[in-house]
Amino acid sequence: MRVDLAPPPWATHLISDRDDWLRAPRPVAAVAPFDLPDDAYFEYAYLDADGRRRPDPANPNPPNNPWWDYARYLAGPGYRPDPWAQVPDGTGPLGTVARLKLASRRLRQPRHLLVYSPPGTAGARLPQVWFQDGKAYYGWGKAPQVLDRLIAAGQCAPAHLVFVPPSDRDREYAFNDAYLEFLVEEAVPAVEERAPGDGRRAAWGASLGGLCSAELGWRYPLTFQTLVTQSGAFLFAPGRSPGAGPYGGREWWADRVRTEAWRPLRWQVQTGVLEWLHRPNRNLAGALDAAGLDVEYVERTAGHNWTNWRDGLAAGFRFALPIRP
Numbered sequence: 001m002r003v004d005l006a007p008p009p010w011a012t013h014l015i016s017d018r019d020d021w022l023r024a025p026r027p028v029a030a031v032a033p034f035d036l037p038d039d040a041y042f043e044y045a046y047l048d049a050d051g052r053r054r055p056d057p058a059n060p061n062p063p064n065n066p067w068w069d070y071a072r073y074l075a076g077p078g079y080r081p082d083p084w085a086q087v088p089d090g091t092g093p094l095g096t097v098a099r100l101k102l103a104s105r106r107l108r109q110p111r112h113l114l115v116y117s118p119p120g121t122a123g124a125r126l127p128q129v130w131f132q133d134g135k136a137y138y139g140w141g142k143a144p145q146v147l148d149r150l151i152a153a154g155q156c157a158p159a160h161l162v163f164v165p166p167s168d169r170d171r172e173y174a175f176n177d178a179y180l181e182f183l184v185e186e187a188v189p190a191v192e193e194r195a196p197g198d199g200r201r202a203a204w205g206a207s208l209g210g211l212c213s214a215e216l217g218w219r220y221p222l223t224f225q226t227l228v229t230q231s232g233a234f235l236f237a238p239g240r241s242p243g244a245g246p247y248g249g250r251e252w253w254a255d256r257v258r259t260e261a262w263r264p265l266r267w268q269v270q271t272g273v274l275e276w277l278h279r280p281n282r283n284l285a286g287a288l289d290a291a292g293l294d295v296e297y298v299e300r301t302a303g304h305n306w307t308n309w310r311d312g313l314a315a316g317f318r319f320a321l322p323i324r325p
Contacts, residue, residue: 001040001076004033005214008046008057011134016302017051020264020276022053036089039078043071043304054198066140073307081307084314085146093144096122098194107167108184112188114163115195116144127159127200128191129320130183130216130224131208132173140306146313147321155314156321159202160195162187168211173205173212175238182213184220191324202226202320206309207234207277214267215288216255221263228316230270230309234280257287264292268319272302272313 007014013025025047036042043065045053047182055063059072095118102111114134131137138144142163150156164187165174172179191197203224205212210232216225237252267288271281278299285297296319302308 001020001036001038001074002033003036003042003074005031005044005056006058007031009159011046011054012042012049012228013047015047016017017272017274017305018276019040024276034159036074036274037078037301039080039301040076040274041073041079041300041305041307042075043073043303043305043307045070045072053147066136067306071305073305074138077303082311082314084149085142085310086151087142087145089191091142094145094148095119095145098122100194102186104182106178106184106186109167111182111187112165113169114138115191116147116161116163116318117195118144118148118158121158122195124158125196127157127202128161128195128197129160129202129204129317129319130162130164130213132164132203132205133166133169135165136306136308137204138163141310142315148236150314152319153269154323156295157315157323159321160191160197162191162195169208171182174236175215176212180216180219184197184218184223189225195233200225202228204228204232204316204320206306207304208236210234210237211253213238217265217267218256218263224319225265225267227267228270228314228320229267230280231272231275231277231304232269232281232318233277234284235277251283254280254283254287257284257293262291263293266319268296268298268316270298270300270309270316272304272308273288273299274302276305277304295313303315 007028053070055070063069064258100113201224203216205213210229218229236251269285288295
């Protein structure tokens, strides 16, 4: 697929999946036609002279992202959304949704969680899957509905889904001991009272949420034994300020896997090949495999966006919730 963008006269920079969005904007004078694979899904926008993020007025494709409304997308003729994630409008979860409010001592503030249990399982002991960026995964990604469809098709086991919205995303997801302790010491016991687990837990997240989920499993592998990370921010290392660029640095996580003790973890690493985090995710998967961990690596011809991550929901559920023989 040939992409030949014509920046509007007010545009100063292109921001996109390929260029780290706001962290590496490309001057429009340097924007030249480029090729993408025919099965690509790609998002972009422009900056104006005041630094405002604005959509391409020549692109009629609507915003397809729960985080911002300025991105527009291009889809190649071979792109096919994952059919399991295409939930018809008006289709709600079939099971039970519990809303929990916790007065966290660790975070010194109240926190809200959503817990979804498939039909007939509200009191059953089941695996648990914990989502960072819980509001986006629950509302936009429709993770409960995707799980319902997979269970009905016999493709994965039922589980309680726990959705944890962030309060200060950049701070909480960036190697924050208090936040991890809140999850393990306060949130897990509270959820156990409403949706008891069978001892199996998965931590799931995208971008910085993937980094946080990885840290959660690495620090507490007996509590969270399975990880699903989507476009994990694995260029970020302790000591870096999120404001200084959480997505640009050295591949500290791959080095960590090579040098620290083995963990009893199953790990699915998902990434888009069009994003700047493709290489660190690929290299991390290689380090996990070389270290003897149970790792599955998944690539899609997409970038750093929620459509990519939604298209990976079914693959993540199949990995995290296999049907036992």
